Amino acid sequence: NAGVTQTPKFQVLKTGQSMTLQCAQDMNHEYMSWYRQDPGMGLRLIHYSVGAGITDQGEVPNGYNVSRSTTEDFPLRLLSAAPSQTSVYFCASSFPDREGQETQYFGPGTRLLVL
């Protein structure tokens, strides 16, 4: 298994540009999520999905869209990039263990710089 993969690894955008951060997992996990990591703030949840066709907002959803057309893929779209969206973005997926509790597995991250 490749686990959770993210592309691109690094991206530079100009203010106002749009782009899509890709995330894929090959573990048949139902739950997927996007976080952003900023210095001194830990990880903050942007959007998440509990299965194909179902998405919901996290803590900081503004400026981002998601969709979940398949179990494997969970792309994150920036509609009109702003400097405040400069961050490192992590995708994660999870499955319930024998106790029914989820353990999340993270991708390697996408480093985004918005000028």
Added chain:
Amino acid sequence: AQSVAQPEDQVNVAEGNPLTVKCTYSVSGNPYLFWYVQYPNRGLQFLLKYITGDNLVKGSYGFEAEFNKSQTSFHLKKPSALVSDSALYFCAVREPNTDKLIFGTGTRLQVFP
């Protein structure tokens, strides 16, 4: 609202010495607590979790964590630190009845040879 606090931005320890990375939590109901580690330019890796049962939880790479309900703490520990343990450590709590994790701000562990 659920939350976790990591009071130390950085912890410095000499190789071979025991280490502790602190975490306190605030949750309604039973806490589901996690520790993750992030090495430079990498994603987060799961270390261990507490769901129920023994207060001392053993995880990957020789780490363990002690759940203390009266002190609402879940400190990460290791008896003998390695230079390779140097990384960023995150404590997290699962929001009840969801799969969402709420992360602390992270603690950078620096182990000196």
